[in-house]
Amino acid sequence: MNELLKQLTEADGVSSNEKEIRLLIRDLIADHVDEWRVDSMGNLIALKKGTGASDLRVLVDAHMDEVGLMITEIASDGTLKFEPVGGFNDRTLLGKVVRVGADKISGVIGAKPVHLLSASERRRVVKIDSMRIDIGAKDKSAANGKVKPGDFAAFVTTYQEMGNTALGKAFDNRAGCAALIELLRGEPYPFDLYAAFTVQEEVGLRGAQVAAYSVQPDVALVLECTPAYDLPTKEDVSPNVALGQGPSIYVMDAVTIQDPRLVAHITRTAAERGIPYQIRRPGGGGTNTAVIQRTHTGIPAATIAVPGRHAHTPVMMINLEDYANVVKLTDAVLRTLSPDIVRRNLN
Amino acid sequence: MNELIKKLTEAYGPAGFEDQVRDLIQPEVAPYADEIKVDALGNLIVHKKGDGSGLKVMIAAHMDEIGVMVTHITKEGYVRFTNIGGVYPRTLHGNRVRFADGTIGIISTEPLADRNKVNSLDKHFIDVGATSSEDCPVKVGDAAGFWREFAVLGSRLVAKSMDDRIGCVVAIEALKRLKETPHDVYFVFSVQEEVGTRGAQTAANALNPDVGIALDVTLTGDTPEARPMAVSLGKGTAIKVKDTGMIAHAGLVKLMRQRAEEAGIPYQMEVLEGGTTDARPMQIANAGCAAGCISIPCRYVHSQSEMVDGNDVENSVRLLVEILSKPIAL
Numbered sequence: 001m002n003e004l005l006k007q008l009t010e011a012d013g014v015s016s017n018e019k020e021i022r023l024l025i026r027d028l029i030a031d032h033v034d035e036w037r038v039d040s041m042g043n044l045i046a047l048k049k050g051t052g053a054s055d056l057r058v059l060v061d062a063h064m065d066e067v068g069l070m071i072t073e074i075a076s077d078g079t080l081k082f083e084p085v086g087g088f089n090d091r092t093l094l095g096k097v098v099r100v101g102a103d104k105i106s107g108v109i110g111a112k113p114v115h116l117l118s119a120s121e122r123r124r125v126v127k128i129d130s131m132r133i134d135i136g137a138k139d140k141s142a143a144n145g146k147v148k149p150g151d152f153a154a155f156v157t158t159y160q161e162m163g164n165t166a167l168g169k170a171f172d173n174r175a176g177c178a179a180l181i182e183l184l185r186g187e188p189y190p191f192d193l194y195a196a197f198t199v200q201e202e203v204g205l206r207g208a209q210v211a212a213y214s215v216q217p218d219v220a221l222v223l224e225c226t227p228a229y230d231l232p233t234k235e236d237v238s239p240n241v242a243l244g245q246g247p248s249i250y251v252m253d254a255v256t257i258q259d260p261r262l263v264a265h266i267t268r269t270a271a272e273r274g275i276p277y278q279i280r281r282p283g284g285g286g287t288n289t290a291v292i293q294r295t296h297t298g299i300p301a302a303t304i305a306v307p308g309r310h311a312h313t314p315v316m317m318i319n320l321e322d323y324a325n326v327v328k329l330t331d332a333v334l335r336t337l338s339p340d341i342v343r344r345n346l347n
Numbered sequence: 348m349n350e351l352i353k354k355l356t357e358a359y360g361p362a363g364f365e366d367q368v369r370d371l372i373q374p375e376v377a378p379y380a381d382e383i384k385v386d387a388l389g390n391l392i393v394h395k396k397g398d399g400s401g402l403k404v405m406i407a408a409h410m411d412e413i414g415v416m417v418t419h420i421t422k423e424g425y426v427r428f429t430n431i432g433g434v435y436p437r438t439l440h441g442n443r444v445r446f447a448d449g450t451i452g453i454i455s456t457e458p459l460a461d462r463n464k465v466n467s468l469d470k471h472f473i474d475v476g477a478t479s480s481e482d483c484p485v486k487v488g489d490a491a492g493f494w495r496e497f498a499v500l501g502s503r504l505v506a507k508s509m510d511d512r513i514g515c516v517v518a519i520e521a522l523k524r525l526k527e528t529p530h531d532v533y534f535v536f537s538v539q540e541e542v543g544t545r546g547a548q549t550a551a552n553a554l555n556p557d558v559g560i561a562l563d564v565t566l567t568g569d570t571p572e573a574r575p576m577a578v579s580l581g582k583g584t585a586i587k588v589k590d591t592g593m594i595a596h597a598g599l600v601k602l603m604r605q606r607a608e609e610a611g612i613p614y615q616m617e618v619l620e621g622g623t624t625d626a627r628p629m630q631i632a633n634a635g636c637a638a639g640c641i642s643i644p645c646r647y648v649h650s651q652s653e654m655v656d657g658n659d660v661e662n663s664v665r666l667l668v669e670i671l672s673k674p675i676a677l
Contacts, residue, residue: 218387237427238419238487251488252416252431257363257539263488279488282416283429298387298549344385 009168012154014068053190059217062176063201078137086202101151107135155314176223208288226305246276250303255286262302353497356506361414401529405556407625408514409540424477432541444491509653514562547625551632559629565642581656583613584663587640592623596637598677
């Protein structure tokens, strides 16, 4: 059992409410870094000093927040209205168990039983604004005091492993956090490595923007968990990425064109080390790389991701070899990251 | 100038992959520059020093063009793709793309029952002459630009990527003609404009100019049934008042008009109802600057045959030189 992944995914940290996950990560890295600090938004930024062989300043980012819910109102019947925090496909929420607020009150996102659905209701998807969380309170006064509007709700999913496949919540992006923690626990790099466990990615890449601004690195890598969509289709189209095919390398998404020199360095390193990799299908999506790249005077940046099925639902799935290869590849990419890869010389 | 226009417009440079364009521009500007550098995102920044009495002025013309990127290669060797920037499906069928290594591909589309309709982008594909995925010369993640030769049609000039290599040409020509200037002028040949004015943003953060002027193409209202717009090809350079991302600094607009009037340069006032330019990130970078845009009127923007008028290009160069060679009081 991968205890690190278990601990990280079972902790809660809905965007802007990252304290629990931040404290956990801090305790996991404190003995392996030279300094750490928490900035005004809640980003955990650690410095692992290098050997001094290289004067590069390198940032590795992994967002620690996860998608979840926020309570907006307690209804008269004691159920809780809520808003999404981050993006959801509404139909994945019904029937899921959540824990609400600082006291982690258990609840379920209630659904009308199939027996009672009319024929037309069976064909419709229930909209998120008509869903309620049931915490077993008989009316509003029974719910008051246990929960309040503004409380966050996180999904409850126990981490499990089935062979090489791991199942749990929030692999997006605790898989990236776990990989970054493993890098910090290794031998020093030639350069100073700044690790940023960032907040509020799921609501618009907000934490990384200020973290990158304060660190002002020469180069940045973003560790992510990217949606795998590799179920069979009739047509000859590519999956976004597939589980078990290796680390997923970004080239272009909806908001970023990755630095081509870094992409080439990553794929070359993978080929040299015999690490499998896959180019994530260019097109949609977006990561912290977008804001890091455009920070201040610009930062060469690229993204390496663990493929994860069922992203932004209460249950995700990753392949543990993919995860191990992300750690291995990122480590190799960093150890061979020479300044000439990202510095430009005029001829 | 046509030789330079041909050279630059025929170069490969989709957003994010501007190296080949930069390598062509650099030797053109080097003899006239006091300092040249390339920043982290790939912007080429060319500094011409002033006499110390003027302002810090950033001129931005983007090197990148729209293009496509490979998303999938079928068993039969056909290439599926996504867009880089604003690619319109109706401009694709039968046209050609070129990859960084020179590989040419033909774009076609799945059959459509109604010939008057256009398929969406995902129903298009590129044929690079492969017979299977095994011998396909391109791979997922490769970028391509459109491929079309430059052509001269009287005073009209036609090419792919007139947007915005013609802006680059205007910047280069102005730099060459600018003998003396009171201003510290930074000519920025920017990257990734077509995907969201990304390069100019970091360049403006770094330079922190007092004045920012973008050089870019604008639409016209002079084709059959065109949306009304008081800009026509051949009627002069266009002074931008507003587009959907920026309202130009009123004092700068006034100064541009004044310089055009003084020098007898034909000009048109431009209000663009769709799109924006590198002037937007310049205007709101750091603590902000006085931003505006000199536009080159252009028909058929974001097609493989973008058309400008050579006289408008010349007048845009003249206006920029007039502005830069005299004091700027805002």
